[in-house]
Amino acid sequence: MADSAPRPPLARFEGVSKRFGEVTAVNDVTLDILEGEFFALLGPSGCGKTTLMRLLAGFEAPDGGRVSLGGQDLAGTPPHRRPVNMMFQSYALFPHLDVAGNIAFGLRQEGLGRAAIAARVEEMLALVQLTGLGRRRPDQLSGGQRQRVALARALAKRPRMLLLDEPMAALDRKLREETRFELKALQARLGTTFLIVTHDQEEAMSLADRIAVMREGAIEQVAPPAEIYEAPASRYVAGFLGEVNLFEAAVTGTEGGLVKLAGAACPAGFLAQAPDAPPPGTTVWLAVRPEKMVLAQDPPAAAAPNTLAGEVRDIGYTGDWSTYVVALEGDSTLRVARANASRHVQRPIVRGDKVWASFAPDAAVVLTR
Numbered sequence: 038m039a040d041s042a043p044r045p046p047l048a049r050f051e052g053v054s055k056r057f058g059e060v061t062a063v064n065d066v067t068l069d070i071l072e073g074e075f076f077a078l079l080g081p082s083g084c085g086k087t088t089l090m091r092l093l094a095g096f097e098a099p100d101g102g103r104v105s106l107g108g109q110d111l112a113g114t115p116p117h118r119r120p121v122n123m124m125f126q127s128y129a130l131f132p133h134l135d136v137a138g139n140i141a142f143g144l145r146q147e148g149l150g151r152a153a154i155a156a157r158v159e160e161m162l163a164l165v166q167l168t169g170l171g172r173r174r175p176d177q178l179s180g181g182q183r184q185r186v187a188l189a190r191a192l193a194k195r196p197r198m199l200l201l202d203e204p205m206a207a208l209d210r211k212l213r214e215e216t217r218f219e220l221k222a223l224q225a226r227l228g229t230t231f232l233i234v235t236h237d238q239e240e241a242m243s244l245a246d247r248i249a250v251m252r253e254g255a256i257e258q259v260a261p262p263a264e265i266y267e268a269p270a271s272r273y274v275a276g277f278l279g280e281v282n283l284f285e286a287a288v289t290g291t292e293g294g295l296v297k298l299a300g301a302a303c304p305a306g307f308l309a310q311a312p313d314a315p316p317p318g319t320t321v322w323l324a325v326r327p328e329k330m331v332l333a334q335d336p337p338a339a340a341a342p343n344t345l346a347g348e349v350r351d352i353g354y355t356g357d358w359s360t361y362v363v364a365l366e367g368d369s370t371l372r373v374a375r376a377n378a379s380r381h382v383q384r385p386i387v388r389g390d391k392v393w394a395s396f397a398p399d400a401a402v403v404l405t406r
Contacts, residue, residue, distance in 0.1 A: 044071040047198060047230050048093055053102035055088055062088040064254035065102070070198075075224050075231045077241040080251035080277075086234045089251075090200050093232070094123050107197065117146075122196040126203040128187035130175040136162070137171035140190045147194065161189035164223070181212050188220075192229070201233040205240065217243050238278050242266065250274050266326075271406045275324040280360075282330070282371045283404075284323040288315055295398050298323065302365055305340040309401040322404045327374035329400035332361060333393045334386065344395040345371065349388050361386065363394055 046069035055063040063085045070076045078086035091097045092104055095116035104111045111119060122143075130139050137158050144154045162168050165185040175183055184204065191199055204220075205213045221244055224231045235241050241248050242262040249259045250273075258270040269275035272283060286300030286307055296314040298307040298321065307323055315321060337344055347363040350370065354377075361373045373394050386392065 044073055046070065047072040047107060048232070049103075049105045050089070050092075051103040051105070053089070053092060053099045053104060055085075055092060055097060056100050061254050063092070063099075066254075066256055067102075068249060068256060068259065070230065070232060071247075073228050073230055074246040075221065075233070075244055077245035077248045078232070078234045078251060079236070079238065079241040079248050081236055084251040085254040086251050087202060090123075090202060090232060090234050093198075094121055094200055095119050120197040121200055122191045122194055122198075123200040123202065124187050124191040124204055126206050128183050130183060130186060130190075132175055135172050135174055136167065136178070136186050139175070139186055140171075140193050143190065143194050157193055161193050164192070165189045166219075180208055181216060184208065184216065188223075192227070196229070198230040198232060201231060203235055204233065205235075205237075213240070220244065242278070250277060268402060269324060269404070272322055272324070272404055275402070275404065280327050280372055280374070282325045282327065284325070286321055286323055288317050288319045288321060290317055296403060298403075301367075302369065303343065303345050305342050305344060307401070308342045308398045309403050310399045311403040314403070315405055319405070324402040324404055325396050325400055327360060327372040328358075328376075330371070330373045330394050330396045332363075332373045332375060332386065333395070334390060336393055337395075341395065343398065343401070344393055346391070346393050347371070349386060349390045349392055352386070352388060361392075363392060 048070040050066050050068045053063055053066045054061065066089060078089060080086050088097060092099055095111065095114060106120065131142065134142065140158045140161050141154050144157060158171065162171055165188055167182065167185055167189070170182070175186065178186065205216055208216060217240065233241070233244060245262060247259060247261055248265055250257045250265065252273055258265060258274050265274060266278050269278065275281045275283070284300050284302050284307065286298035289297045289299050289306070291297065291314055292308070294310070295308045296311040298309065300307055309323055345365055347365045349361055350364045351362040353360040357377055359375050359377055361375070363371050363373060365371060371394060
């Protein structure tokens, strides 16, 4: 967000639950979405994120708990009376109306005057960079342009909160990446609260001020993107956002502000930073991102903590990064990512090479669940 001053909650879920028959889609969720922020609900299909959004929009009613907006309980308020608007995944444009007609539809429903509607439509066309295309039909537009029309229609009524349901799912990868920056810049310019539902981790990380990671109808963690990535609250969160190496270990003690751990993967043991280290004997998991590991072709001079020996099983090259799959003793593997900062490598690592992967104590996150 642009400033660090505390903001009041705009939308609030208090102990909200929703069931469909015997299936609990949302389970006792408590969550605040702040005024003016770009908030993301992130999780796999069936985790409850879309149901939570539909509860806010008024398309579903909670079986328990309270949903409020701006301090007003929304119970019994129909969707068209709520100060929110929703942009659907399918865009749901009217094929018989041109671009201007689609944008103006909701304004006409509200009884706005003709001159006011025309002015608002032109304002929205300029906002989404579609000036001059008002007379085109949806089938004469590209996928990215249709998405912008749907966005303009959703914003035309000037809602206090815009709800985005997988808004970029229909776009190709390159267009999705371009659209993310445009959407983020648009939200910052308007200052409107945006709530996006997505299963795409990159999308959530690049757009949102804060992310709620959902699992089986409940919230696992709510935090800014960098905190969720660098300090996940659980193995589930660590694994859902990007690649991660997980090592099971047992706490054996502390040493100089570091926690000492014993694990089968590393004969010399592990050392990690953990301000709130659990007591000795506790089983934990060390989470280490692939890009925070170092790969060497020469063995360490002596047995060193956080150093694992293995053999390169596979290499994935993506241009800017190379990912090495390293087979450890037994059936386990780990991943090490290296930035391809130079065009030339003196000693390239190839499949079958014996290597040593290591990481610094502050690169690991100690997880208890």
